[in-house]
Amino acid sequence: MVSIRRSSRKGPIDAALLETFLTVTEVGSLRAAARRMKTTTSTLSRRLDLFERQLGARVLRRDARGIALTDAGALLRQRGPAVLDAFVRLAEDARRGDDVPHGVLRVTAPLIIGAAHVAPLVGRLLRRFPELDVDLDLSDELVDFPSSHFDAAIRSGVPADAAFVAKTISKGRMITCASPVYLEERGRPRRPAELTRHECLNFGVFATSREWRFVRRGLSERVDARIRGSFNAASSLLAAAVAGAGVIRLPEFAVAGLIRQGQLESLLDDFSDETFTVSLVYRTGTVPAKLRVFVEAVLEELPGRLQIAPPSPA
Numbered sequence: 001m002v003s004i005r006r007s008s009r010k011g012p013i014d015a016a017l018l019e020t021f022l023t024v025t026e027v028g029s030l031r032a033a034a035r036r037m038k039t040t041t042s043t044l045s046r047r048l049d050l051f052e053r054q055l056g057a058r059v060l061r062r063d064a065r066g067i068a069l070t071d072a073g074a075l076l077r078q079r080g081p082a083v084l085d086a087f088v089r090l091a092e093d094a095r096r097g098d099d100v101p102h103g104v105l106r107v108t109a110p111l112i113i114g115a116a117h118v119a120p121l122v123g124r125l126l127r128r129f130p131e132l133d134v135d136l137d138l139s140d141e142l143v144d145f146p147s148s149h150f151d152a153a154i155r156s157g158v159p160a161d162a163a164f165v166a167k168t169i170s171k172g173r174m175i176t177c178a179s180p181v182y183l184e185e186r187g188r189p190r191r192p193a194e195l196t197r198h199e200c201l202n203f204g205v206f207a208t209s210r211e212w213r214f215v216r217r218g219l220s221e222r223v224d225a226r227i228r229g230s231f232n233a234a235s236s237l238l239a240a241a242v243a244g245a246g247v248i249r250l251p252e253f254a255v256a257g258l259i260r261q262g263q264l265e266s267l268l269d270d271f272s273d274e275t276f277t278v279s280l281v282y283r284t285g286t287v288p289a290k291l292r293v294f295v296e297a298v299l300e301e302l303p304g305r306l307q308i309a310p311p312s313p314a
Contacts, residue, residue: 013051013054013055014050014051014054015084015087017047017048017050017051017054018051018076018080018083018084019084020033020037020044020047020048020051021048021051021059021060021073021076021077021080022077022080022081022084023036023037024044024048024060024067025060025067025069025073025077028066028067029066029067030044030045030062030067045062048060048062055072055076057070057072058070058072058073059072059073059076060073099289100129100131100289101125101129101131101132101288101289101290101292101293102129102131102132102289102290103131103132103133103288103290104133104134104135104290105132105133105134105135105151105152105290105291105294106134106135106137106149106150106151106152107122107134107135107136107137107150107151107152107153107154107294108136108137108138108139108143108148108150108152108153108154108155109136109137109138109153109154109155110138110139110140110154110155110156110234111138111139111140111233111234111235112140112234112235112250112254113154113253113278113302113306114136114138114154115138117301117302117305117306118136118138118154118298118302119136119138121297121298121301121302122134122136122294124297125293125294125297128293129290129293132290132293137150140203140232140233140234141232143155151282151283151290151291151294152280152281152282152291152294152295153280153281153282154169154278154279154280154281154298155278155279155281156276156277156278156279157277157279158277158279162284163283163284164281164282164283164284165281165282165283165284166279166280166281167279167280167281167295167298167299168277168278168279169278169279169280169298169299169302169303169306170251170253170277170278170302170303170306171275171276171277171278172251172252172253172275172276172306173251173252173272173275173276174249174250174251174252174272174275174276175249175250175251175252175255175256175259175266175272176214176247176248176249176266176267176268176271176272177241177247177248177249177250177255177258177259177264177265177266177267178241178244178246178247178248178264178265178267179241179242179243179244179263179264179265180262180263180265181243181244182199182241182244182245182246182247183265185244186198186199188267189247189267189268190268191268191271192212192214192221192223192268192271193221193223195212195223195225195226195247196223196224196225196226197226198225198226198246198247199226199228199245199246199247200212200225200226200227200228200246200247200248201227201228201229201230201231201237201240201241201245201246201247201248202225202227202229202230202231202237203230203231203232203234203237203248203249203250204230204231204232210224210225210226210227211223211224211225212225212249214268214271214272215271215272216270216271221271225247228245228246229245229246234250234254237250238250238254238255238258241264242258242263242264247267251276251278252276253305253306278306280295280298280299280302282295
């Protein structure tokens with residue numbers, strides 16, 4: 001029911017009753033209006049009585065000869081169609097707002113994933129939904145998502161907070177690797193403990209200390225790596241590793257291409273059972289259309305692109 005509020009104490013005016021009044025006055029009789037609206041004349045008469053009570057004014061004179069407009073009815077007949085049309089369009093816009101993505105969607109994602117995968121996905125959404133705008137923030141810095149203004153975040157790990165929904169996009173291995181140039185000069189480590197004699201490069205987002213953790217057949221081994229450089233952007237870390245600066249550890253999807261190209265070589269594969277999870281995170285509750293289409297696109301497109309190989313069994 002769509003209602004028009006007015007200042008008197010008579011209450012809201014039902015737009016459906018306004019439509020009844022306009023139909024009756026258009027066709028000129030209750031009988032003709034009943035045929036058009038597929039109802040009875042007695043039903044229309046009751047609707048008109050209720051409409052006048054809600055309005056607080058007499059709009060029709062009805063007798064055996066037919067119907068006639070009062071002054072108030074003539075004014076309503078003149079302006080009523082525009083009012084009814086405005087409410088119909090308003091209702092359509094409201095329903096459409098629930099179904100059609102619109103407004104600004106704010107998303108944050110790490111550079112290592114965002115540039116190659118999230119940005120093209122966003123581009124396709126923008127072409128598909130002309131009323132949708134996207135603010136995409138790409139950064140390898142840690143983001144405090146709960147206190148941020150973002151609608152969704154792609155991030156490492158799975159938050160335990162029940163206030164958020166976390167959808168797993170990718171789950172793969174952490175890979176230790178170095179360039180052929182570095183390995184030719186310094187040799188290839190065979191066990192994690194040997195990394196204490198190597199130059200190691202840290203990615204600050206994944207490792208907040210000098211300690212590196214390795215897992216083999218369910219057993220964990222921790223190494224106090226000799227960190228020569230710490231990077232807050234994965235692209236910079238990869239560039240330094242390719243140049244021969246040292247040993248790095250990143251998720252498999254981040255290094256797989258460079259390993260295939262021969263620019264990096266994987267190390268300590270027998271100790272690479274530790275898994276790394278990438279999640280799509282958003283707040284619980286009502287999911288607006290702009291967020292819904294983004295979540296659907298991410299879950300459809302990204303898992304296949306980031307999942308290089310299934311994680312090794314523990």
